Amino acid sequence: MPDDKHQDSHEEHGHGGHEGHGGGGHEGHHDHDGHGGGHASHHAQMVKDFKRRFYVSLLLTLPVAWLSPMLRGFAGLGEPAVPGRFMILFAFSTVIFFYGGWPFLKGFFKEVSKKQPGMMTLIALAITVAYGYSSLVSFGLPGRVFFWELASLIVIMLLGHWIEMRSVMSASGAMEELAKLIPGEAHRLKDDGSTEDVKVNELQPGDTVLVKPGERVPTDGEIVEGHSSLNESMLTGESQMVEKSEGDEVIGGAVNGDGSLTVSVGKTGDDSFINQVMSMVKEAQESKSRAQGLADKAAMWLTYIALASGAVTMIVWLTLFDKEFIFSLERTVTVMIITCPHALGLAIPLVVAMITAIAAKQGFFIRNRTPFEKSRNLQAVLFDKTGTLTKGEFAVSDTVVFDDTMDEGRLTNMAAAVESQSEHPIGKAVVEAAEQPGKAENFENIPGKGAQATVDGSNVKVVSRNYADEQGIEYDKDKVTDLSGEGKTLVFVLVDDKAAGCIALDDVIRDESRDAVAKLKEMGIQVMMITGDNQAVADRVAKELDLTDYFAEVLPDKKAEKVKEVQGRGLMCAMTGDGVNDAPALAQADVGIAIGAGTDVAQETADIVLVRSNPGDVVKVIELSRTNRRKTIQNLFWATGYNAFAIPLAAGVLYKWGILLNPAAGALLMSLSTVIVAINAKLIRTPESA
Structure with a gap:
């Protein structure tokens, strides 16, 4: 059962500043005729916006770097013969601050209004402190300007966000890939036997369409004439060509082979297989998981740690070591930058997006992420017999x-x-x-x-x-x-x-059932069967498959009780059935898996839906869940672990030995963590190749 608190995934993960960049917003968000175009264009506009802001800010940073006293001193250059150079620095930095820094400033106000301080709050505070103090120095206040640190921080943060959005777009492309499967037009047959080309969204149930060799089937339906082999691999994950003839059902998006087919249109629009899959993929990507909840809490605490660390750093350097305010301020700004939970906000969403896309390609869809994450710890799997373990x-x-x-x-x-x-x-x-x-x-x-x-x-x-x-x-x-x-x-x-x-x-008995049972038992999982058939039938099937346990002559409304019985043994269990008469059992189980969904994928009681009637896909679910856990832990480590040494380093504990991090170096370290998290998520592979 999907979570009922779906929100925009970027807002949930602390990216409040993303919303609406480039005039994107969520207007026109995902219509079925457009196959998710609104969602795709929103992300595309966000990517373009960060790219544009990055390049403009980078260009403006060059004169700031040239005129920066700190950089010139580091390079052994003298004072530039440029009259009013501090006012020039102020002018360029003002544009960088308001144009390049706008996403972070906007995100700051959104986080504060929601009372959820996070990454945007830290970045906004850091650049505002740097800009405000440097502006005062430019107009006569004694001190040292931070315009170079300000500009370089904004440029690095924009680069990190640009990389992030590109990664998110790449990882969450499952819906767009599915949308491409549906052709724009179909050959509708008229009463006189001739054909007319019409838009696919104009087709109605009962219409008849002609599918020529090599074309994609425009919509779900039933073959009324013809024989051909179809490639349904992008839809079901099954690589072999499937023979189809009169009376067989076809799925919109499948590629026709050498024969011509006359197809009676069945499901269209929201009811079609492709649109149900797209809805489930979107649902899965927006589904909030336990791991993400942990990441959100960690981000919030990091924010508090950053503010507290910054304040302590300022006080310690000013009072205990009697350092000048400008030095203490630089240490404080660096600490706040280092602690930004940017990579943490990215760690889980990228893994979620990649896992969801891989699952779709494998032929199953995650409707509820929390049970999916639980499946790595399954101790027992109960299979319905008819239509699941058998054909x-x-x-x-x-x-x-x-x-x-x-x-x-x-x-x-x-x-x-x-x-x-x-x-x-x-x-x-x-x-x-x-x-x-x-x-x-x-x-x-x-x-x-x-x-x-x-x-x-x-x-x-x-x-x-x-x-x-x-x-x-x-x-x-x-x-x-x-x-x-x-x-x-x-x-x-x-x-x-x-x-x-x-x-x-x-x-x-399905050939795949034997392999599935054997592999599950190798994984240390007990495999059981529930069937309404008599004891003799159950005995034979159980013996042939070497099942751990089985229940015979169980009425549909009693299957949930058998699931409870297994749970009463202290076993975390999954129920795998057809999702119709097994609905109570699917709901009762720790993980409900609907199998053999075919063209009717939206089983409301299932946490996971398998497109193919292949019990072996349950093994893939568990393997992918374990991969999900491993990558989540890795990303959380890379997103937060570096703080253990980075915060003390930023605060200046090695100052005695001449080692100091400036704000730009802090931003670089934090962005490096973000890039590592993104690359780690992109390296996720399918269970077969993992």
């Missing part, structure tokens, strides 16, 4: 022959000839198992029992075991005892009212 559809598992003149292939072909006329799921499974189904004539249903037809001149019946027993048909019961005991569905094939054989059908 949820019948398939032939065994063929038993009673008549010595009959072989398995012929038996299956004769049964398939009869069932080819049937719409029953069992019939379809038999047909799919046949290599060469025969031709059937005089097809007739046997209500509640099966069907019959004439095949190769013989009367062939495909019926239930009850029918065979009721009719007194003789057969070798020993041959089917084990199959019946395993809970498999048995259909008998009668040829001219004699038992020719028996076909056993079962809900087939």
Whole structure:
């Protein structure tokens, strides 16, 4: 269940000064027809704005550096022969302060109004103190100007923010990438069979569109004519081409192969797969996590530490060491700059953005970040059986022959000839198992029992075991005892009212389930199953998959109780199901995972939604959660750890040995921490390549 306190992510992470730069704001923020264009343009304008302010301020800093007494003295240059140079310094620095420093000044007022002092407060205080004091010196107050420190600090901070915004844009590009999957136009079929090109947002459910070879499917729908292979890798993470034909569903954005398809439009607009995915990606990026809450608190305390450290530094140098005010002020400003939690504000958002984008590419979506972060500590995973561990559809598992003149292939072909006329799921499974189904004539249903037809001149019946027993048909019961005991569905094939054989059908276990269970157990996680099927079926599946524990004959409304039972054992558990009849269990679990979502991804009770019907993706969720934790800790260390030595260094504890940091050097150290945090987040890789 997603957090209900979504706010602009930049405001939450202390970047109050970002809002509205370059006239961006959030107007027109994300419409489905535009596929998130408002969000993208807002970030793009912010990047351009910081870039422009950086270059303008950098250009103006050059004459400030040339005229700066401190830099000239450091370089061994004499006083410049420039009349009124302090007024020139003041003029250039004023432009830098108000133009280059405006984002920080604006952010300062926003933080103060919210009573949430943070990074912007520290930067604004530092540059205001430097500018105000230097301006007074320019107009006659005895002292030393800080215009070079002011200019260099603003330039470095603008550079850091520019790098940050570029990183955020790059990391949070999942929505924009998804939006690109939808073509702008579609070939809509008219009543006379001709086509007309229309905007995709003009399509309505029930319209029919033509998808030519190599084109992207314009919207979700069902194939009414044609056969082709489609590439759905960008949507589902599945790299293999998927064969599709009449009656199959297609997802908007999939790339058509060599065949032409006629598609009946299903879901459009907000209901379409792409738009639901985009909403979930956006939701995930805005979802506030426990880790971010910790970072916010750390930033607030760093602000208080900075103010306190600055004040103590000023008092100690003025009173205990009897230093001049200008020296004490420089130490104070440097301390405040060093302690700025800029990198801390960036540490978690970048990891969140990268993890969210990677998850989307892997084929699953994080709807609630806190349970996702918990999943690294999972001790048990409960799977619903039907449709999760199994395919949820019948398939032939065994063929038993009673008549010595009959072989398995012929038996299956004769049964398939009869069932080819049937719409029953069992019939379809038999047909799919046949290599060469025969031709059937005089097809007739046997209500509640099966069907019959004439095949190769013989009367062939495909019926239930009850029918065979009721009719007194003789057969070798020993041959089917084990199959019946395993809970498999048995259909008998009668040829001219004699038992020719028996076909056993079962809900087939997914190949991926075996790998998923094995990997989860290797990770030290108990794997369990919940099913409404009888005990015999549950026993067979559990044995085949080597499950830790399982619950059989559980009604849908009782599944949540089984989750509670597992939690009562002291185990942190995840529930993995289809998200519909498993909703109470998904909500009860520590982590709710909806699997096999297909084109209906918005399962309200799930914390994580898997697009593919692949239980192996649960392993990826846990691995990515562990990667998320590792990168979060690393970034928090890089964002805050340097303060342990940087604050004392800035305060001047090594002054006796001639080591002093000026404000510009402090800004450089702090910005270096920011860059390291950004690079560390960008180095996050998928679980397979990690």
